Amino acid sequence: MTTKERFIEYLKIKGIGQTSFEESSGLSRGAISQKSGFSANSIEKIAIACPDLNLDWLITGNGEILKSSHTNIIAKAPMEYGKEQTRPRVPLTAAAGSLSGDSIGVTLEQCEQMPLIHQIPSYDFTMFIKGDSMSPRFESGDEIACRHIDQSRFIQWGKVHVLDTTQGFVIKRVYEDGDKIRCVSYNPEYSDFSVPKEDILSMSLVVGVVSIMEM
Missing domain, CATH: 1.10.260 (434 Repressor (Amino-terminal Domain))
Structure with missing residues (x-):
């Protein structure tokens, strides 16, 4: 077949x-x-x-047709209310710094459904950034649009991704590092660090950002 x-x-x-x-x-x-x-x-x-x-x-052709019912929130399909397409806004922040704290899971029901931003390429969810390690490209408070990827098949090394890890969400440029993934900031004041691949629950490519300009 x-x-x-x-x-x-x-x-x-x-x-x-x-x-x-x-x-x-x-x-x-x-x-x-x-x-x-x-x-x-x-x-x-x-x-x-x-x-x-x-x-x-x-x-x-290997395995079952459908995934397990234990599916991560960022792989959920878009929802529609009437004719308006929406995407979930994950009620957590991606740390623009080093990893700390425990990961907190969320369900689709806990996410606010926001109108689709048509100017941004295809994306699965949005979330806010906290911290300044990705400055000046991304600032604390920016809302990023992310597309879920299958990290077992293809990763765009050097691009900015959100990693959902056992210690929480983090946003970084990512690079291959053996059995780890090296996380690199834009802000030179922050050192690189690596995360074991086994500690990464999922990865998403950042495809857009919504910033609020200070007047």
Whole structure:
């Protein structure tokens, strides 16, 4: 069974039509029925639109079709109220400093649903920044828009990410460091530090920021 055949099987289970999914997810018309395989961009759109779909099963056929019910908040699908699309605002802050404190889990119900910011590329959730280690690129109080990624497959090294770790959320530029991920600040007053990959619960790419300009 090919990747597309597996995805069509998923759509049947969910009761979703191919054309309807293409329109709602941003796939080109006929992308599912074409004989050629999915592009990396199409897989990314599918992953965003189908947070319960097991990507390992989709690509390799291994495992179950659906993910475990214990899904992290940042992988949740967007919600719609009437015709207005929204995204969850996570009621926690990403530390623009070093890691400290214990991680506090949140559920989708605890998140305020905010109107979609159409000027920002596809994103899954927003949250606020606390601290000045990412200054001047990001300031304390800025609201960042983040897109969930599968860190087992592809990470854009050098880009700014939010790491959900066993010690809390942190926002940093990230680099490969063996069995760890090195976290780098923009503010030169803050030293680099590394986080063991096993302590990282999830990662998200920062794709946009909303800042309040002081007048």
